[in-house]
Amino acid sequence: GAGVSQSPSNKVTEKGKDVELRCDPISGHTALYWYRQSLGQGLEFLIYFQGNSAPDKSGLPSDRFSAERTGGSVSTLTIQRTQQEDSAVYLCASSPETGFETQYFGPGTRLLVL
Amino acid sequence: DQQVKQNSPSLSVQEGRISILNCDYTNSMFDYFLWYKKYPAEGPTFLISISSIKDKNEDGRFTVFLNKSAKHLSLHIVPSQPGDSAVYFCAASAYGYALNFGKGTSLLVTP
Numbered sequence: 001g002a003g004v005s006q007s008p009s010n011k012v013t014e015k016g017k018d019v020e021l022r023c024d025p026i027s028g029h030t031a032l033y034w035y036r037q038s039l040g041q042g043l044e045f046l047i048y049f050q051g052n053s054a055p056d057k058s059g060l061p062s063d064r065f066s067a068e069r070t071g072g073s074v075s076t077l078t079i080q081r082t083q084q085e086d087s088a089v090y091l092c093a094s095s096p097e098t099g100f101e102t103q104y105f106g107p108g109t110r111l112l113v114l
Numbered sequence: 115d116q117q118v119k120q121n122s123p124s125l126s127v128q129e130g131r132i133s134i135l136n137c138d139y140t141n142s143m144f145d146y147f148l149w150y151k152k153y154p155a156e157g158p159t160f161l162i163s164i165s166s167i168k169d170k171n172e173d174g175r176f177t178v179f180l181n182k183s184a185k186h187l188s189l190h191i192v193p194s195q196p197g198d199s200a201v202y203f204c205a206a207s208a209y210g211y212a213l214n215f216g217k218g219t220s221l222l223v224t225p
Contacts, residue, residue: 004157031211042118042203042215043158056212091157102148103213105157 002026004106006092012112013082021077021109025094032075033095033103034067036088043091049075082113117141118206120216127223133191135219137204140185144206148213149178149189152201161202162189194223 005024013019025032034046045059049069060066064082069075079086089110093103119138127133135149145166150158164171164178164187171178177190191198201220205213 033212035213035215040217042116042217043205043213045212045214048211059212093157102160102163104160105150107155107157 004092004094004104006090006106006109008109009107010110010112012114014114015084016081018078018080019082019111021079021090021111023075023077023092023094023106025073025075025092026104027073029094029096029104030072031095031097031101031103032069033093034075034077035091035093037091037108038088046077046090079111082111084113087111087113116216117144118204118214118216120202120204120219122219123217124220124222127194127221129196129223129225130193133189133194133198133221133223135189135191135202135204135221137187137189137216138185139187139206139214141206141208141214142185143208144214145209146207147178147180147187148205148207149176150203150205150215151198152203152218158203191221194221196223196225199223 007022032049035043037043047057051072064080067077089108091108093105095101095103148163149161151161152158162176180187201218203218204216
């Protein structure tokens, strides 16, 4: 079956602009996660959704970052007024439920802020 | 604060030999551990996992060992193959949602 998909695969933007990153989870997966990987770093947790609600937003680096999920499926991560330090690979993952469930990752969106 | 640490950035092993990748963690609340494999320009691919009630889990050529008292886990690949060359990430979670990742170990398996 189809895996997690993300779009766009690459995004170059100018400092100060807003960007939207999209994630389509595996069909039927109720849990969805956003991570980012900056150069030379491990993956950093940003936010997770159980259904359409986000019980844990503690990983969002600043109030410029927000995310939503609609219909228990597609999620959008929005970064407002982008800064150069936002440059990273943004990865989305989904799992059937939370708990002892394997998270399956998409290919990521490579964001470069000039 | 890095709660999951992979202290070896890289490892080179000959084909057919054993590869051992190590991971240490600091949070005693972690109860689920996973290894992911990542190729360039791709997302991480799940490899193998272990819960804290076990000390070993095996899947084909891959075995993960967990030593809770030492807060240490390791991934053994036997025998190593050139196609195993990738970056390996150790990850851990508490209460089953957000994964905490190490920085990865780049494995190179040479023919």
